[in-house]
Amino acid sequence: MNSVSIFRPASQSLRNTSGIYLDHHSTTPVDQRVAEVVMRAMVEDFGNANSIDHTYGEAGRHLIERASFHVAQLVNCDDADVHFTSGSTEAIRLAIAHAVGVADGRPLRIGLSRVEHPAVLDTAARAERLGLARLIWIDVGTDAQLDMASLQEALKDGIDLLCIMAANNEVGTIYPLSEIFGLAEAGGALMLVDATQAAGRVPIDLAETPVEYLILSSHKIYGPKGVGALISSTYDASQVHGLAATHDATPNVPGIAGMGEACRLMAEEGLTDNRRTAEMRDTLQSMLIAKLPELVVNASQANRLPHSLHISIPGVPNDLVVQRLRGRVAVSTGAACMSGAQSASHVLQAMGLSQEIQNGALRIGLGRFTTQDDITLAAAEIEAAIIDVKSALKGSSDD
Known part of the structure; x- marks a missing residue:
C-alpha cells in the first residue's frame, strides 16, 4: 500500500x-514512519488479536508481540512485563490499584513528591478518600529537585509505595532514579515511576533499577494517542483493586503497533x-x-x-x-x-x-x-x- x-x-x-x-x-x-505502521495495522493487518483461530488474528497478535519487544528494548526489561493500556493515566491507576490490591489489608502508605503529575496525585487522593491509602508528602526545592532529607524521613516513618516521576512534565527536572530506588529498596518500599516525559530522553534501565511499576505513554514519543504501557514484573490483573477495575478488551492493535515503532525509533535515534x-x-x-x-x-x-x-x-x-x-x-x-x-x-x-x-x-x-x-x-x-x-x-x- x-x-x-x-x-x-x-x-x-x-x-x-x-x-x-x-x-x-x-x-x-506522530512520526511518519510510525504513522505508516499504524496505517498498515488498520487496513492490512486488521485482525482481532484475540481471535487467533485464523491468520488474520495471528497477524494482529504478532504485531502486539513485536511492539512488546520494542517497548522492552527501550527500558531493558522482559517482553512479558509490558502491559499495554489506553495511556499513562490508565497505567498509573492500574499500578496504584494493584499495589492496593496486594497490600495486607491496611491502608497503603503512599509516598509522593509534591510535583507529581495530576494523574498520580488524583488517583492517590481518591484512594485516600476511599480509606484505601494514607498519603505521605515529599518536599522539593526551588529547582523542583527532591528534598532528599524529606524523602529519607518519609521512608523512615514507613512507605509501602513510593511515587517519583523520572522527569518533571512541567519544568523538566530529571530525578536521580538509581539513588532514589536504592533508598526505597532499603526502606522496604515498592516504587512507581512515571516515565511519560523521560522515556527515550533519559536513560532508563530496569535491569539496573528494577522499579515495580514503570509508566510510559505513546504520544509523548512521536506515537499515536490513546495507548501507553504499564511495565511491571509483578502486575497481575486479578489482583487489581476495584479502584481501577479491569476487563478483557479487544486490543488496540494499530495504537500498540505504533507505540512499538515509536519506542524502536527512540531507542535507535x-x-x-x-x-x-x-x-x-x-x-x-x-x-x-x-x-x-x-x-x-x-x-x-x-x-x-x-x-x-x-x-x-x-x-x-x-x-x-x-x-x-x-x-x-x-x-x-x-x-x-x-x-x-x-x-x-x-x-x-x-x-x-x-x-x-x-x-x-x-x-x-x-x-x-x-x-x-x-x-x-x-x-x-x-x-x-x-x-x-x-x-x-x-x-x-x-x-
Missing part, C-alpha cells in the same frame, strides 16, 4: 498556519536527537536572554530534559503572551492536563516560586522536527510578544 504521500516528510519543519510548534511536553506529532534538541534549546535560551535580560530560567539548567525550557518574565502575565503568540508560536502556560482551567501550577507552588514568577511562566518544548530556523523565528516572535504585552501594560497604567 502506498500511503507515504499523505504524511509529512520526517525532515520537514512543523511550521504551518498554526505557527511553530514548541509544545512537545503536551504531545508530540534518541541519543543523537537529544543532543541536537538540547543544543537548539540552549540557543533559544541564549537568544531570549540576550534580548530580555530580566528573563528567569526555572528549575535546574544542568539537570533537565534536553527538549525542555521553562522560563518566566516577571511582571508579564503568561496568558497575555500566549494570546499574542497564537497562530505564530505554540507554547503553553503549564501542564496540558490543566488546560482551560486558569488555576495555579501545583509544581511552581511546590517549588516556592514567587507569585510574579509563577504568573509569568512559559513552558517551551522542542522536538524531533524542530529546526534551527524555527528557533530563530520563535525567539523573535516570543520577544516581540513580550515587548508588546509590556508596552500594553505600561500604557494601561499611564492612563
Whole structure:
C-alpha cells in the first residue's frame, strides 16, 4: 500500500498556519514512519488479536508481540512485563490499584513528591478518600529537585509505595532514579515511576533499577494517542483493586503497533536527537536572554530534559503572551492536563516560586522536527510578544 504521500516528510519543519510548534511536553506529532505502521495495522493487518483461530488474528497478535519487544528494548526489561493500556493515566491507576490490591489489608502508605503529575496525585487522593491509602508528602526545592532529607524521613516513618516521576512534565527536572530506588529498596518500599516525559530522553534501565511499576505513554514519543504501557514484573490483573477495575478488551492493535515503532525509533535515534534538541534549546535560551535580560530560567539548567525550557518574565502575565503568540508560536502556560482551567501550577507552588514568577511562566518544548530556523523565528516572535504585552501594560497604567 502506498500511503507515504499523505504524511509529512520526517525532515520537514512543523511550521504551518498554526505557527511553530514548541509544545512537545503536551504531545508530540506522530512520526511518519510510525504513522505508516499504524496505517498498515488498520487496513492490512486488521485482525482481532484475540481471535487467533485464523491468520488474520495471528497477524494482529504478532504485531502486539513485536511492539512488546520494542517497548522492552527501550527500558531493558522482559517482553512479558509490558502491559499495554489506553495511556499513562490508565497505567498509573492500574499500578496504584494493584499495589492496593496486594497490600495486607491496611491502608497503603503512599509516598509522593509534591510535583507529581495530576494523574498520580488524583488517583492517590481518591484512594485516600476511599480509606484505601494514607498519603505521605515529599518536599522539593526551588529547582523542583527532591528534598532528599524529606524523602529519607518519609521512608523512615514507613512507605509501602513510593511515587517519583523520572522527569518533571512541567519544568523538566530529571530525578536521580538509581539513588532514589536504592533508598526505597532499603526502606522496604515498592516504587512507581512515571516515565511519560523521560522515556527515550533519559536513560532508563530496569535491569539496573528494577522499579515495580514503570509508566510510559505513546504520544509523548512521536506515537499515536490513546495507548501507553504499564511495565511491571509483578502486575497481575486479578489482583487489581476495584479502584481501577479491569476487563478483557479487544486490543488496540494499530495504537500498540505504533507505540512499538515509536519506542524502536527512540531507542535507535534518541541519543543523537537529544543532543541536537538540547543544543537548539540552549540557543533559544541564549537568544531570549540576550534580548530580555530580566528573563528567569526555572528549575535546574544542568539537570533537565534536553527538549525542555521553562522560563518566566516577571511582571508579564503568561496568558497575555500566549494570546499574542497564537497562530505564530505554540507554547503553553503549564501542564496540558490543566488546560482551560486558569488555576495555579501545583509544581511552581511546590517549588516556592514567587507569585510574579509563577504568573509569568512559559513552558517551551522542542522536538524531533524542530529546526534551527524555527528557533530563530520563535525567539523573535516570543520577544516581540513580550515587548508588546509590556508596552500594553505600561500604557494601561499611564492612563
